[in-house]
Every structure is written in structure tokens, then in C-alpha cells.
Amino acid sequence: MRISRWIVLSLMISAALLSAQGAVPMFEPPLLITSAGQSADVSLASTLARKAELAATLAKTATGQDLAGYKTLVLVLGASMKGLGAAGIDTGKEKDRVRGLLAEAKSRNIPVLCLHLGGEQRRGELTDDMIREFLPSAKMAIVVASGDKDGLFARICREKSIVLKTVDKTLDAVEPLRAAFRK
């Protein structure tokens, strides 16, 4: 009995370690990709999903109703006043939309993957607000390293047990994105 307990424990530890490294697929396609903040990074996420050969739909202003038929919600964290203006919404409405979307994803048991692709230049008061509010809902985050120089992503992910993958460049996000999905 003692030996089998050790085996079970070892397997659990191994699984946890593998999961923490992002080696175990955590998500399933198809993906619904949307923005939190309406920066152009959301379009970039769509390109990365295509390069990772994942079935994905881009809906910049998706609401809960749009989640039907999807198995993963990809939330691209990055605020842009220009993008918000182009979408015709203000920051309050944008936050309300994302809150509603995340609530619906939770009720449907759809896991959330957060991306931050804009790097240091995309950080700022509004983006940071959204990171603090929405990142805790994620199961995993893929972050371009220059966007986490101050450790905000690392701290939240550590506190909320979110798997964090950092990459040097935007294009480097393709591989962890591919690895995170069960084909």
C-alpha cells in the first residue's frame, strides 16, 4: 500500500509539473478570440492561432451569446484608446462586456486563455486595470516578456495558480499556444 501511495503521489507531482510547464494540453479547439481593451493585438492573436493551426474565430467585441459552440475563450489583454474609439465604446462599456463574457464562460465551463502580446509599450493604466481584473479568470497566460518587466503577470499568476508562459517575441507565442491545445 505504501508503495502504491508513493506511485500515485509521484504521478500527481509529475502531472502538476508538466502542467505548470504548459506541456500538457489544457484547452480544446475551437477558440473564440476576443479583446479586453480593443488593441490591435487581438488581430495579431488571430494570426498566431492560424500559424498554430488552431480553429479560431476572431470577435473583437464578443458577448456571452457568441460563446456557443466554442471550447476555449482567448482573451487578449491590451487597451488602446484608438481601438476603443474605432469600436465606438468607452472603457466602462468594454469592461462590462468582458465581465459578462467571462461570467458566461464560467457558467458554460469554458476555460480562458489570456494573451498579452503588446509588450512594455502596451502596458499603461488602462491595460493594467484590465490585467488585474481579468487575468485571475484565466487558466493559463502567454505573455511577451517585455510586458512583464514589473512582474505584474508573474505575481497574479503565482497568487491565482495560473500557468504562465513567457516568450521573448510575439512570434514565439505560436509554440506554447499550439502545445496548450489538445488536437
Place this chain on the structure above:
Amino acid sequence: MIRPGRALAAVIALGLAVSCRPPGVPTVPPPSPPSATTGSSATTGLSDPHAPYDYVGRIGMVVAAHPLAAKAGLDMLKRGGNAVDAAVATAFALNAAEPFASGIGGGGFMLIYRARDRKVTVVNFREKAPAAATPAMFAGLGKAQSEWRLEKGTAVGVPGMLAGWNYALGKYGTKTLAEAAARAIEIAERGFPVSATFSQINKDEYEKLVKNAGEATCYLNGGIPFEPGETFRNPELAATLRRIAAGGIDEFYGGDIARKIVAAVRAKGGGLTLEDLAAYRAVEVEPLRGTYKGADIYTIPPPGTGGLHLLQLLSIAEGWPLKDWGHNSPAAIHHLGEAMRFVFADKERYDADPDFAVLPLVRLLSKDHAREIREKISAVQAAGTYATGPADPVQDRKENTTHVGVIDRDGNIVALTQSINEFFGTGIVPEGTGFLLNDHMADFSTDPKSPNAPNPGRRPVSNMAPVILFKDGTPFLSLGSPGGSRIFPSLAQIVLNVLEFGMSLDAAIEAPRFYTDSADGKARPISVETRIPGAVLQKLEALGNRIALKEAYDKYFGGAQGIMVLQGGKILLGGADSRRDGVGAGY
């Protein structure tokens, strides 16, 4: 002399440090020790890219939004070129090094001071509407309006850039178009590491570039935006510039390049023709002149209306004790903000191409009109309404465009502002040419009844405002900025920072900025950089102003460049805005 703490500037620092000292010329002294107003980064904050830093020269100075462009201008000066030659060399180089802000697919205005006869003149090479334009072309399009104004072929005005550079070189320069283009060709071929600014703008405009230029464009790196430090090359632009250098601007306005422009525009739904391109001419016009407390201020006339409104704003401010109120004090920001709102009311009512509309310039520039506006402004409450007549609301929210300043050994000065409008323009690149086409048709009104409605051959109103200030008849300050509708409010603040608050040039440029306007007669919030203290903002709110916070150094407020002339021209100071990648290069 390079601003410490700037990675890109450091790339060329060694080259400049050597090349800035031609034989027989006194060595440029190090920057002055920091003071309360200069705060020179020579000893304070080497790692702070925003620390004020005045570039110093004794013979010539170039300021531009990219170090390679500033160096191209400096090298032209050192090869014997005059200020116009160097300005055009810098402008060409910006097409290669800062392609998202200006280039041969765009247009602009060049303000020239010729020292030998003390003449100030303006070369207007603003884009024109093609013959197919109609007043209602952007009306009634609903949600699609923005796309047709900014990203479709209908957004493209007839480019004036090459015509303007060529005119200025031919009349006021000493070098050929080929000589001016040489450094740009090298930059485009060899490439350079992109800055964080380039990378961010590239990411912001990613969607437009994919849609109009395609994933294979040189403006993306393997189909995605460039990261800081990655090398950007544009061999197709180099080839295009080489053809223009060999064949002259007719290659652009009448040759194979013209056919590619027309094909690209028409493929995206526009109506530009070969005849539109062939008919384009740059024109030379008289500058506008105004004063501020005895300083003479020369700037460009409409359709570059930023100059007009800069003069208006300064005339209003002239009657206030700004120095007593204090820099960026609640009283100063409140009064200047109210003045901006009234000036924008004039802007909405009158701005138009003077070739097609009558503008009451004499009245708008008069001190009486400034006094009338000043008398409407309350010290204790924002007015709330600002309408002066039929309004055409300002739609501009752009951060784009670029500015070049040059002074040469003879004291000739050029202040050049040029643009392709939105960053990366329309995103349309004529096949195989490597340059971006402008979206300046968006600067026309969407209201068919507006004096600024699109019409064939008409130039859209521009916010550009290159400016040269004189004290006692002698040039003192050359200045300009990108930033759309923020241009003239930002330039006014820089001028006041120098003249009222005694700041050095770059301290004046880097100082916290604010901006507000009115639309349809109603006040909009005062946008502020977050360096303005919260207590000041609370007092502004108590006076009836709403506040919109921007970043601490936000390129929303522009990216100003300037040159200050001291001690009768013996000392030249260059100021370049850290909100973008601005640098100076003097010798």
C-alpha cells in the same frame, strides 16, 4: 551630441561624436550643468529617455524624429549643403527610417527663412483631392465612413511631397534631388533596428497593414509586426528612390510609378487618375505673421490652419499674467484651455482651402478678436458653450506626422512638417514601390456643405504649423510638431514655456502638456499628461472642467522638434521630443 539614455541614438553616437568636429572648427562644448529649468540629463538620469537635453551646435543643427534622418541632414550640411538641402535630405531619410509618419506618398509644408535677404516664405505641397472627388463622397456612409475616409482608395489625396521637395531644392537649395535622396537609399537598403516606438505603432496598425499591404509586405516581419531591435529593410523603396533620383520627379508623377499608384488606388475603390498626378504642382505662398509680446512669429497660411490658430491662441494668452499664475497652474491651464475651446470654435467655422473659400484672416489674427475671446473667459467657471456659428466638428484624433528643423552656417532656417496622415497612411503600397499612400482625404469634412468639403483640386485643411520666431528681427526659435489637432495647442505651450517661464528648449518640449477643444459648441475634457499633479486637476474640475488622463509622456500630444538660436547664432540648441524618437545633430 546625443540625448543620453536613448538606445537608437546611441547607435550613431560614435559616428556623430567624430563627424561633428570638422577640421578648423571649434569643438562643441559639453551641455551646460543642469539647472532648475534645463534639468540636463548630462548628469541627471542617464537612463531616463525623457530627461531634458539640449543638443548643442555652433555651425549647423538638424532636429528630426529619427537619428538616421538627423544624421542624413547633418551630413548634407557638412558637405556644403544649405538648410533646404539638408531639410530635403532629412525628409527623404525619414521616408526610409520613419516610414509610418511621412514619405513620398504624402505631403506637407516647408517654412523657409533665407538669411541673406531676411525673406520668409512657404512651400505648400499639401495633397489635393483628385478630380473624381465630390462634396458628398464621405457623407451617409454610416459605420463604413471611417474606412472609406482612412483606408480605402478614396482616402488617398494626390501626393505632393516630391513636388514640394523638388520645388524647394530648385529655388532655394544648392543640391540635386539625387544628392538629397542618396542617404535615404542607403538607409532603405541597409536597414536599421526598429525602436520601441516603431514597434508599437506597427502593432497598432497591424490590421490595416495586413488588409491593404498584405502579410508579405516589408512593413511586417514575416507577417507580424516588428519587435524592438529587429531589422527593418525596404529594398523596394530604395529602388523607387533610385529611379526618382535618376529620372526626376516625372518618374513619380508621370511614369511607371504613377501607373502603379493609380492601379493601387483604384484596386481599393478610389478614383485617382494619371491626369490627377500629372497636374499636381507645389506652390509658393506668403507666410502668416503674428506677434507675442514683441516677438515676431512667422508660420504657414491656410490650408495649413494650425499656424493661424497658434497665432490666435498666443494672442489671447498675451493678455494674461501667466508667469504670475505659474507654469501648469490651475489658473494657467483653465484659461489656456478655455482659449483653446474658443479657437476650436473658430476653426470649426472657418477652416478651408483659401483657393476655394474666403477666410476672415485679418479678423481672426487681430488683437481685437483675441481680446474679445479673452473677455468671454471666466476665471471661476468654464464657459460651457463656445459656438460662434455653423460648426464642422473636428474629427481628428491622430498622433501622426513628423517635423524637421534645420539651420545652416549662413543662418538659413527650414521648419518642415510633413505627413501621410494616419500612421502608415492608408496602408496601401503601390506594387513593388515600397512607399505608403496617404489618407489625407480624411482631413476633408464629411459634411457636403462645409467650406472644407471635398472638391476636385481642393486641398484639405491641415493642422500643421511649422513656425519661426524672431526677436528684434533676428531668428530666435524654430519649431514644429506632429499631433493632429494637438499641434497648435502643444506648440503654443512650448512657446510660452520658453518666453514666459524661461525654460531651455528641450525642457519646454518635455514639460507636461494638456489639450482640450470644443465640438459643436460644447467643451470636451482637458486631456493631461499624468505628470500634472492631482491637486491641480481637482481645482480644474472645480472650475467646471472634465479631465481625461493620458500617459506621463504621451505621443497623443505630438512629437515636437525645435532649434533655438542664441548669442547671435554662435550657439544653436536643438530640442527633440522624447514622446517619439526625436533627436538633434549639431556641429
